[in-house]
Amino acid sequence: MKLPDIEIRTGAQDVQRKLAADILFGRLRPGAKLKLAEIGPLYAIGMSPLREALAGLAGQGLVMQEGQRGFRVADVSLADLMDVIAMRTRLEVMALEASIDCGDVEWEARIIASFHKLSRHKRTQEHLIDETWEDLHRSFHLSLIGACGSPRLFTYCAGLLSQFDRYRRIAVLARAQHAILTPMDGKIVDAALERDKVTAALRLRDHIAESGQGVVEMFGERMPRCA
Amino acid sequence: MKLPDIEIRTGAQDVQRKLAADILFGRLRPGAKLKLAEIGPLYAIGMSPLREALAGLAGQGLVMQEGQRGFRVADVSLADLMDVIAMRTRLEVMALEASIDCGDVEWEARIIASFHKLSRHKRTQEHLIDETWEDLHRSFHLSLIGACGSPRLFTYCAGLLSQFDRYRRIAVLARAQHAILTPMDGKIVDAALERDKVTAALRLRDHIAESGQGVVEMFGERMPRCA
DNA sequence: TTTGTAGAAAATATCGATTTTTTGCCGTTG
DNA sequence: CAACGGCAAAAAATCGATATTTTCTACAAA
Helix, strand or coil, X not given: CCCCCCCXXXXXXXXXXXXXXHHHCCCCCCCCEECHHHHHHHCCCCHHHHHHHHHHHHHHCCEEECCCCCEEECCCCHHHHHHHHHHHHHHHHHHHHHHHHHCCHHHHHHHHHHHHHHHHCCCCCCCCCCHHHHHHHHHHHHHHCXXXXXXXXXXXXXXXXXXXXXHHHHHHHHHCCCCCCCCCHHHHHHHHHCCCXXXXXXXXXXXXXXXXXXXXXXXXXXXXXXX | CCCCCCCCCCHHHHHHHHHHHHHHCCCCCCCCEECHHHHHHHCCCCHHHHHHHHHHHHHHCCEEECCCCXXXXXXXXXXXXXXXXXXXXXXXXXXXXXXXXXXXHHHHHHHHHHHHHHHHCCCCCCCCCCHHHHHHHHXXXXXXXXXXXXXXXXXXXXXXXXXXXXXXXXXXXXXXXXXXXXXXXHHHHHHHHCCCHHHHHHHHHHHHHXXXXXXXXXXXXXXXXXC
């Protein structure tokens, strides 16, 4: 009898996840130097697995590695943010259209389920960032494109969403003020479930443009400065 | 006075490049186990930097890491190949169109230059894979999309091209027979330089479809088996 | 024959220490 | 005063050894 088969990870992989989360949630400042001797003890791990984790993140573009000068958190810039928004629009719309073409009832069910959970969640105003909401919101967006048929397209979209959300969180933390959310998600759901490709694409495009504009403005006003 | 500023790399980064090349050129069999104790001495490097290199490649998707079971060369499959071709078509055409919109004279010059070098190169029939031609061919394709305006789109295209070329080389090595090349590149250049977006897109699409079809057929016939 | 298990062997993952390189500082020089 | 070295401190990168986990094999039991 085989045991539950819980995914076994290595220490380096654990740390890699934690570091990725810390970067994506703005807990590590963009451009910050990642001194091995400092953060090693912080994450309770030795040099070798720590470097391994950082190399992995470098491969994903979340950290930069410079010659013999160690690692830094990936930089942010207005130009890069606009690139993220532009590519996210192109690819996420493409993936939504493909999903509307190919999606089955499972796809529909997952959209409805994740949208329901997102709708029912009460955002706490206590912290600037509500991690549960972040998860639900991400899951919802990914559910929309979950039937696009291309693993790569899905992965690209997931990565772009991560990066966009990183910018949003950084902007929110920098201004110490909640983002204005445009809850037009429901309209996208309706169009998607009705298989109205044109309308759904239009609404998703608008949604990304609108939220993108909000982050661009917040980001432009004040350059990020977070712990 | 500053010195030439030759990019300084770390040992792990060097090995990472070599490993990437060995994977992309089919010198490492897809799915092959990468035993640390074996390949460490092979690349003349210790455990820690070797693991670091492998973790970086895992981040890029060139190797897979399984729990506590080490690293393997990324697998290949017909489904994955088709995904590569589909996404390559979508994104490379998109990038070409954007380049035609935004490209300046520098862009034109680089296309002409790289196409010239590619045209003049005599393929050696000695080895199945002519590494110089591979480089020139890649440079040419990248030059076409070099003015697309989006660093990410360019990076995605470059990665997809790498993966497609990997499949082509693996198929060629498996059949021990040169690929049939469709030299329609010149027609794409003409259309691009004339800023004829529709024609250029059409021709690029055809070119990718045609070469893709060739690799699919070769790949389908015989599953890869290379050193 | 299949199943299960214990132990040995092999391979992976991690730690601690050493080596190498960069960085910061300070006096010197043109 | 700026530029240039050279020293010392700090940080990065690597090595070698150890600890941990998996894999393999043999053998016993159902």
